[in-house]
Amino acid sequence: MQIAAMRQVPPQADIAIGLAKIGTYLRTQQWRQADGTALTPTQLQILAYLAARGPTRVTAIALEIGVTQPTASDAVTALVRKGHLERQADPTDARATALHLTTKGQQAARAAAVWPDALLGAIGALAPDEQSAFARGLTKMIRSLQERGEIPVQRMCATCRFFRPNAHDDAKRPHHCAFVDAAFGDAALRLDCGDHEPADPNEQGAVWRRFASADG
Ligand code: SF4
Known part of the structure; x- marks a missing residue:
């Protein structure tokens, strides 16, 4: 009975479950990382993304981190208010603005870009x-x-x-x-x-x- 039930689960499901567990671990770590910074995990993701890619528009940020544009816009507005980001004219389109990290934003982005030691250790333990x-x-x-x-x-x-x-x-x-x-x-x-x-x-x-x- 149990064997019959197990056979109904496609083998890919186990890998999907494993990926979901690692995703849950990463989300937990993001919240721990955000704790005490007065920033949300989404705001930290935006800072890390801008540090890696340079000045970018909010539409590109939303697409890249997988959130809606209103969510990205709210997070960006909060980051501007907190002094981590500033808006400047986009040199490629005079009607658009690009988001730039301030010095404070760069410092926070450096901290956000650090991967958990436990995760790096688990990868390093693989042959x-x-x-x-x-x-x-x-x-x-x-x-x-x-x-x-x-x-x-x-x-x-x-x-x-x-x-x-x-x-x-x-x-x-x-x-x-x-x-x-x-x-x-x-x-x-x-x-x-x-x-x-x-x-x-x-x-x-x-x-x-x-x-x-x-x-x-
Ligand atoms: S993406 Fe790969 S192939 Fe392209 S520059 Fe980087 S390392 Fe080289």
């Missing part, structure tokens, strides 16, 4: 080949969600014009980054790289097939 498989699996899941329009386009190797997958005859470091002109392995695949530049959409499919071909 190198487990870390490689994990990074590869995450890359594939994120790209799949991107393609379905569930998450915004990420600054990841898979969509970067500098990415040369499986360019080297080296099982440990098969890929090449043409930006830094260096070989790297799956464990070093980037999911948010500051040097990312989008590849030509017409070429992304071929690049992806070359990357995924190593699974066959």
Whole structure:
């Protein structure tokens, strides 16, 4: 009876449950991090995002952190009032404003960008080949969600014009980054790289097939 019930659960569900548990842990950590700062987790996320990406409009912030525009606007208004952000004219569009971190905002963003030691320790405890498989699996899941329009386009190797997958005859470091002109392995695949530049959409499919071909 129990075995029959277990069979009805698709095997992917266990991975989804595992991801949900890690998501819950991260949300708890965000609230702990926010405790005592007079900022909410959403406000800290905005500061960390601006520190990574530079001045940005509120629409881009809402899209990236996965909240509605009114929610992002409220958080931004609070951050401006508290002196963490300031609005300046967007040099690319005179009618729009871009949000900039103040010195106070930069300090808070640095603190918000620190990952919990326990999480880094748990990842570090994985064997190198487990870390490689994990990074590869995450890359594939994120790209799949991107393609379905569930998450915004990420600054990841898979969509970067500098990415040369499986360019080297080296099982440990098969890929090449043409930006830094260096070989790297799956464990070093980037999911948010500051040097990312989008590849030509017409070429992304071929690049992806070359990357995924190593699974066959
Ligand atoms: S520039 Fe960054 S995203 Fe692009 S291939 Fe190199 S490491 Fe990957």
